[in-house]
Amino acid sequence: MTMTIAAETAAKPARARGALRRQGTLVLRLGALAMFALIMAWFAFTTRGFVSPANIFNVIEQTAVMGVLSFGMAVVLIGGGTDVQTGGIDLSIAANTGLCAAVYATLLAGGSGDLAAAAAAIGTGIAVGLLNAFAVVRLGILPLLATLAVMNIVAGLELTVTENQVIGANSTVTQLIATGRFLGLSVLAWIFILFSALMTWAIHYSRIGLRLYAVGGHPEAARAAGINVGAYVAGTYAFSGFCAGFAAILLVARLSASTTATGQLLLAILAAALLGTVFSRRFVPTAGGTILSTLFIGFLANGFQLSNVSYYWVNGVQGVLILMVVAVTTFAKPQGK
Amino acid sequence: MPLDTQSAIIEMQGISKRFGPVRALEEASLTIHRGRIHGLVGANGAGKSTIIKVLAGILRPDAGTIRIDGQEVTRLTPALVEKLGVHFIHQDRLLVPTATVAEAIFLRHEPRIGPFLNLRAMRRRSAELLKHYFDLDLPADALVQDLTTAQQKIVQITRALAQEAKVLVLDEPTAALVKREVDSLFRVLRRLRDDGISVIFISHYMQEIEEICDEVTVMRNGTDVGVVDPRQSGIDEIVAMMINRDMGEMYPARSVAIGAPVLEVQGLSRDGSFRNVSLTLRAGEIVGLTGLLGSGVKELVQCLFGLDRPDAGRVAIDGQEVALGSPVQAVGRRIALLPEDRRAHGVAMGLSIADNIALASMQRYAKGGLVSAAKEAAIVDGLIRDLSIKTPHRHNLVRNLSGGNQQKVAIAKWLSCQSRIYVLDEPTVAVDVGAKVEIYNLMNRLAAEGAAILLMSSELEELVGMCDRTLVIYRGELIDEFTRAEADTDSLLAAASGAARKTARETA
Numbered sequence: 001m002t003m004t005i006a007a008e009t010a011a012k013p014a015r016a017r018g019a020l021r022r023q024g025t026l027v028l029r030l031g032a033l034a035m036f037a038l039i040m041a042w043f044a045f046t047t048r049g050f051v052s053p054a055n056i057f058n059v060i061e062q063t064a065v066m067g068v069l070s071f072g073m074a075v076v077l078i079g080g081g082t083d084v085q086t087g088g089i090d091l092s093i094a095a096n097t098g099l100c101a102a103v104y105a106t107l108l109a110g111g112s113g114d115l116a117a118a119a120a121a122i123g124t125g126i127a128v129g130l131l132n133a134f135a136v137v138r139l140g141i142l143p144l145l146a147t148l149a150v151m152n153i154v155a156g157l158e159l160t161v162t163e164n165q166v167i168g169a170n171s172t173v174t175q176l177i178a179t180g181r182f183l184g185l186s187v188l189a190w191i192f193i194l195f196s197a198l199m200t201w202a203i204h205y206s207r208i209g210l211r212l213y214a215v216g217g218h219p220e221a222a223r224a225a226g227i228n229v230g231a232y233v234a235g236t237y238a239f240s241g242f243c244a245g246f247a248a249i250l251l252v253a254r255l256s257a258s259t260t261a262t263g264q265l266l267l268a269i270l271a272a273a274l275l276g277t278v279f280s281r282r283f284v285p286t287a288g289g290t291i292l293s294t295l296f297i298g299f300l301a302n303g304f305q306l307s308n309v310s311y312y313w314v315n316g317v318q319g320v321l322i323l324m325v326v327a328v329t330t331f332a333k334p335q336g337k
Numbered sequence: 338m339p340l341d342t343q344s345a346i347i348e349m350q351g352i353s354k355r356f357g358p359v360r361a362l363e364e365a366s367l368t369i370h371r372g373r374i375h376g377l378v379g380a381n382g383a384g385k386s387t388i389i390k391v392l393a394g395i396l397r398p399d400a401g402t403i404r405i406d407g408q409e410v411t412r413l414t415p416a417l418v419e420k421l422g423v424h425f426i427h428q429d430r431l432l433v434p435t436a437t438v439a440e441a442i443f444l445r446h447e448p449r450i451g452p453f454l455n456l457r458a459m460r461r462r463s464a465e466l467l468k469h470y471f472d473l474d475l476p477a478d479a480l481v482q483d484l485t486t487a488q489q490k491i492v493q494i495t496r497a498l499a500q501e502a503k504v505l506v507l508d509e510p511t512a513a514l515v516k517r518e519v520d521s522l523f524r525v526l527r528r529l530r531d532d533g534i535s536v537i538f539i540s541h542y543m544q545e546i547e548e549i550c551d552e553v554t555v556m557r558n559g560t561d562v563g564v565v566d567p568r569q570s571g572i573d574e575i576v577a578m579m580i581n582r583d584m585g586e587m588y589p590a591r592s593v594a595i596g597a598p599v600l601e602v603q604g605l606s607r608d609g610s611f612r613n614v615s616l617t618l619r620a621g622e623i624v625g626l627t628g629l630l631g632s633g634v635k636e637l638v639q640c641l642f643g644l645d646r647p648d649a650g651r652v653a654i655d656g657q658e659v660a661l662g663s664p665v666q667a668v669g670r671r672i673a674l675l676p677e678d679r680r681a682h683g684v685a686m687g688l689s690i691a692d693n694i695a696l697a698s699m700q701r702y703a704k705g706g707l708v709s710a711a712k713e714a715a716i717v718d719g720l721i722r723d724l725s726i727k728t729p730h731r732h733n734l735v736r737n738l739s740g741g742n743q744q745k746v747a748i749a750k751w752l753s754c755q756s757r758i759y760v761l762d763e764p765t766v767a768v769d770v771g772a773k774v775e776i777y778n779l780m781n782r783l784a785a786e787g788a789a790i791l792l793m794s795s796e797l798e799e800l801v802g803m804c805d806r807t808l809v810i811y812r813g814e815l816i817d818e819f820t821r822a823e824a825d826t827d828s829l830l831a832a833a834s835g836a837a838r839k840t841a842r843e844t845a
């Protein structure tokens with residue numbers, strides 16, 4: 001019985017689904033936007049201080065860290081394909097940020113120069129990314145498993161570096177990032193804007209981006225077109241490692257210290273990157289979608305905080321968002337390859 | 338024919354390739370000369386696609402040497418082959434489903450302005466190229482996954498044509514294309530040949546081989562068994578080399594009493610696709626349906642499949658009006674559908690041949706909910722033999738079969754489910770001549786048992802040879818109907834391209 005039904009759906013040609021899907025994705029995109037707007041409006045009316053300029057800038061500054069990380073995750077999703085089971089994913093990105101932050105703060109606290117500390121942080125991030133790349137591309141381990149394992153290795157390393165302590169750190173660079181302003185905007189906000197612009201170019205207006213989408217969309221087709229698929233996929237993990245290192249510097253600067261709770265960011269990063277796919281008719285991450293969802297998740301967490309809702313609820317909501325997005329995109333995607 | 342080795346641009350010698358126990362290629366050789374169109378023919382599973390994938394750097398051969406332009410190349414990669422000027426259209430449509438038409442055409446050859454992609458130029462030039470080569474208006478922003486099979490093929494061909502190729506390799510480019518598009522393609526290929534470009538052309542359509550090829554390599558069981566000049570040798574001789582036996586009659590004769598109407602369609606319309614189509618299908622009858630790309634014939638079949646909802650019209654089965662809304666309902670009504678895109682929708686690539694065939698016809702083999710394994714095995718083996726599906730065993734995965742053999746599994750699957758109405762969309766695409774005859778025999782047998790068959794095909798010879806009546810759709814309207822006596826390929830083509838209507842000619 002179930003088998004016959006499976007056979008019938010499998011027989012459904014692409015175009016009927018195509019028409020359905022086009023309408024479906026439009027509804028989905030508009031629906032997601034409406035939901036964003038609705039939730040924002042609700043917070044604006046019910047929560048005091050939510051729309052104050054100070055709060056908005058606060059959220060945008062917080063979002064800078066999240067934005068960098070979400071882009072790292074988005075790039076991995078693009079290059080690995082968004083298949084839930086076998087597609088690209090970097091579960092180690094948050095733990096990696098924690099490790100990089102620990103390295104950065106420890107070096108600064110130990111009196112290292114700004115440049116050396118920053119280079120070490122980013123180098124650490126990229127090294128972890130390359131470990132992921134090795135596991136996924138060379139060893140052929142499913143990204144879900146490979147990065148889960150690396151996540152644990154990295155979390156362990158972080159503990160040995162910090163001994164589970166908060167390490168204070170301060171330097172001219174961290175000061176500049178945390179408190180500097182330029183043309184009326186904080187340095188963190190500028191970093192977010194510039195990074196987003198750079199990523200928009202890389203993803204949508206560069207050859208690399210186009211080829212990366214091809215690699216994620218149909219690796220055999222990309223290979224037949226002469227693209228070095230393995231190198232591109234490896235590159236995405238290295239890049240997400242770079243993002244972890246970069247975000248770690250911003251994080252330490254903002255808090256003047258490394259924290260022990262960076263791992264908790266993973267859920268929000270994943271939610272932002274996955275939610276971003278809803279805004280594309282192809283259900284792939286886009287720059288615009290990633291920025292929008294990162295801001296949304298930032299404001300969501302902030303709104304909950306201001307209304308004194310327990311932080312656990314934020315986690316719950318992010319979890320629900322992930323489930324919803326995965327369910328909806330899986331349903332709306334064409335079947336069979 | 339004088340074979341001037343000086344002018345050889347590609348020489349592949351003694352190429353062997355095994356997949357586990359399967360010997361796909363065994364000391365195969367292939368020599369391509371400059372400025373020639375070189376045909377590559379062979380039965381399904383003969384090794385054509387495999388040797389092409391070796392040349393493309395996708396598969397690494399176990400043995401053999403490859404020379405391109407006189408240079409021996411040992412480590413071929415797709416990027417290197419492209420750099421050497423060899424471009425491919427692979428049989429399994431290797432296109433990124435989530436790419437747009439423009440992106441698919443320019444992938445890896447993207448026009449740029451400084452560090453930026455020139456998206457506007459990509460869109461404009463891809464539209465121009467499609468128009469120029471195939472006179473086709475495809476929105477450059479359409480997603481590949483939303484295109485029809487033929488459109489995807491054309492996008493793929495256009496991608497290869499857009500490059501400055503020295504050698505162009507086309508693995509079954511014309512499967513699923515209609516005559517007009519094939520003619521456009523041939524015009525382009527001849528122009529390229531006259532410019533000194535070499536073409537490797539794979540097809541199961543012998544008329545095409547005869548029409549366009551300057552020389553032909555025949556492959557059988559993984560080896561090349563001869564190089565012939567198609568103008569001197571003739572189709573029969575080539576086919577005999579291919580399948581190593583006499584083929585018999587291409588379109589077997591058939592005489593069946595035609596019974597009561599089983600499917601009646603009245604005034605079926607769908608906005609922007611087709612208007613006011615009425616047709617009747619009787620028991621024991623084979624009715625053909627054809628039309629050019631964009632004529633609305635594909636959309637019509639979709640509605641008959643129950644996959645699209647028509648805007649107006651009525652459909653009756655056995656005199657009872659039905660709402661054909663979903664494919665499940667369609668099958669409940671005992672309509673069997675053979676979709677055109679069988680690779681994606683007709684077979685489960687990850688399952689075995691036996692499982693695929695059994696999937697469609699569970700009820701038939703099930704007794705009290707249990708499938709008799711022995712009976713299933715017997716039926717499956719029978720179909721494998723009838724359609725000469727080339728495989729070591731029925732438990733082999735469909736994924737590992739050659740393109741044409743995958744098609745045969747889909748056909749076996751749907752033809753074995755004992756329906757009353759069969760809607761077959763291009764049933765013999767990519768299938769070798771021997772198996773084609775077997776499929777025709779199967780269709781005839783079904784009709785003789787009282788089934789009604791709607792045969793949608795772009796191969797006009799097939800319609801002429803098989804159908805009791807052939808319906809022609811032009812610009813969304815059913816404009817002509819030919820009986821078996823009236824139908825010939827020229828008048829079908831004239832009607833399909835709107836050049837002349839039968840009725841108009843008769844009154845004139």
Ligand SMILES: Nc1ncnc2c1ncn2[C@@H]1O[C@H](COP(=O)(O)OP(=O)(O)OP(=O)(O)O)[C@@H](O)[C@H]1O
Nearest residue numbers: 356361381382383384385386387737738739740741
């Ligand atoms: N990945 C694979 N694993 C196992 N066997 C394979 C694989 N690819 C091809 N084969 C086998 O190699 C043989 C040659 O296949 P190939 O695709 O070259 O045939 P072909 O001549 O292109 O046939 P067609 O006309 O059906 O496209 C077939 O028997 C096929 O089953």
Ligand SMILES: [Mg+2]
Nearest residue numbers: 386428739740
């Ligand atoms: Mg083939």
